[in-house]
Amino acid sequence: MGPLPEKAADTTAERPWPVRLLSIKIADYVDKMSQLWVEGQVVQFTPRGGTAFLTLRDPDVDMSLSVSVPMNAVNAMSIPLTQGARVVLQAKPTFWTKRGSLQLEARQIRPVGIGDLLARVEMLKRTLAAEGVFDAERKRPIPFLPHRVGLITGRNSAAEKDVVENARRRWPAVRFEIREVAVQGSTAVAEVVAALAELDAQHGVDVIVIARGGGALEELLPFSNEAMIRAVAAARTPVISAIGHDVDQPLLDFVADWRASTPTDAGKKVVPDAAREIALVAGGRDRLRSAIERRIESEWRGLRSLVSRPVLADPIAHVRVRRDELEGLRERAAVRLEARLHRAADQVEHLRRQVIALSPQSTLxxxxxxxxxxxxxxxxxxxxxxxxxxxxxxxxxxxxxxxxxxxxxxxxxxxxxxxxxxxxxxxxxxxx
Incomplete structure (x- = not known):
């Protein structure tokens, strides 16, 4: 059969590498990589003897790696390691030839502090602001009375009840399209973005509310995630942010078309108050009736003033004057016409006599x-x-x-x- 090719580029269909050789080649290549520091979110943590096995996930995209770390490194952390924690660790990539999988062998592990997280959120905030993602010109108006309200919130959460009950208390006929998703943890960003895309694609949904109750800073971090912020900025439907309490300000508040201080405030904003609108209509109707009555009274006073004038007290007086003027003009016209006719008759008689005098008959x-x-x-x-x-x-x-x-x-x-x-x-x- 001959020797196997030394390089991957030299392989052919007739001279392929066996799987074992490819695994060895990959392992040799990965083994040449240097140690590195990597950051991620712990989505699974399993202590087993002297080694802890965990799954480290990228907080922005759905990608993860398996990590093994000595328990003494885990125990040396300043705070206990829990699922959902953000960590940085020093690790060496390794490739397991039998399983054909890549994993990291960690030497050190450290939690990402609140200060570091806040600094990163602030840096992301400045970057997005420089791109114009937070500009007021790109924000869309909230519809006065939406056909349906899209609501993205936690499963069986108090935030959902606050939004729905307050909205229905103000406008009982309001309809909701509710999507219950994870609002904290490693899957929160992906689930919220997917629910947002689904509601944004529905024709009848006129506004979308993203609501969550209060919580610690780490629990609200998904709502400052870049992927979620850009998804909200790209949505065609107006979005209302109702995250936490008034003091909480995730980046979602800056990109949303309207920020509610609480989920209860979002329920009040998303629909008008039916009682207030009825009162406004009744008040407008009363003002309109009063304005019409005042206008009619003003016109009636003007009409009475006109009727009381002498020219309207004797309506035919003006006609009588014009009639006398017309009669005088008619008489003068008759006199002048008669005088013109007399003069014309004299001229005709004069011409007749001239014709007679000049005619051949006169000569005869x-x-x-x-x-x-x-x-x-x-x-x-x-x-x-x-x-x-x-x-x-x-x-x-x-x-x-x-x-x-x-x-x-x-x-x-x-x-x-x-x-x-x-x-x-x-x-x-x-x-x-």
Missing amino acids: DRGYAVVQHRDGRIVMDQEDVGVGELLRVRVARGDFGVRPVSDGTADAPLSSPGAARKPRTTQSKPAS
Whole structure:
């Protein structure tokens, strides 16, 4: 089969490492690691003879490691080691080839003091504030009357009763979506964050209350956890923080959209007071009625004042004055129109007389006659008249026809040399 590959990169499907060799390689690699100091939260503590076995969990994420520590190191601690305690320990990573598991072999173990915890919370607070997580501009308003209230609280806790009873005392129809979770200990952060995500995803939940009663500083540390703070900041639903008493101020109070001093205060904030709202509506209705009555009375006084004026005491007086003015205007218009008509009649008569004086009939009345050819042309020149041609002669009263004849003297001159010769005519019956 040949020798096994020396390096992991040289292995192939045809030349793999057996499990025992991989375990030995991992153990050799881990054994080269130096001792280190690590911090975590004790979630399981089991003394067994001269060695204590415990599970050390990261307080921010769900990851843990097994640790073995000598009991004399545990007994040398300034305070007794209990489940949920925050500790730092000096350990050497080891890999157990038979079980294929990694664990820590601790040499020293120390509790994390309250001062250290407070310093870390304060440092986290400054970091989150610098990022704008606590800014007032990102906070959302609490709805006036939510359809449903999400409540995250401890199992069978007094905080749950305080929130629910005070809310229902103010608004009996309020509905709750309650999620009971661990509010202290190693699983508190994970359970609260999961419940928050579930309620935030529900369409009917308009506000979420995270409530817990009072407790020691270490018990309230989960509500200053960075993972929980960022989860609340990312939630779409407004969040009310009701942790501990008024003096307790975990970081959740700074990121929440509204901080309640106690769970009881949260129950009062989450819904309006029905009795107060009814009183406000009744008061508003009374003020509205009084305002309407005052307005009607004011308008009625104004109406009486208007009616009492002389112009309204005799309503047709104003009409009568306008009617007289209209009658006077009508009479003046009639007089002027009649005068215009008289002047126009005089002008027509004058023009009629001018037309009569200038008409051809007037000329005929003075003894003149008009001679026309049969086609109606006026005889203007005797040269245009032929002998025997029937002509029409129009006089003042009627007309008649004539024919010019020649009597042998047509070439004789008339009264003066160059005068036109007048043809002789014979009368005939009137022209038709």
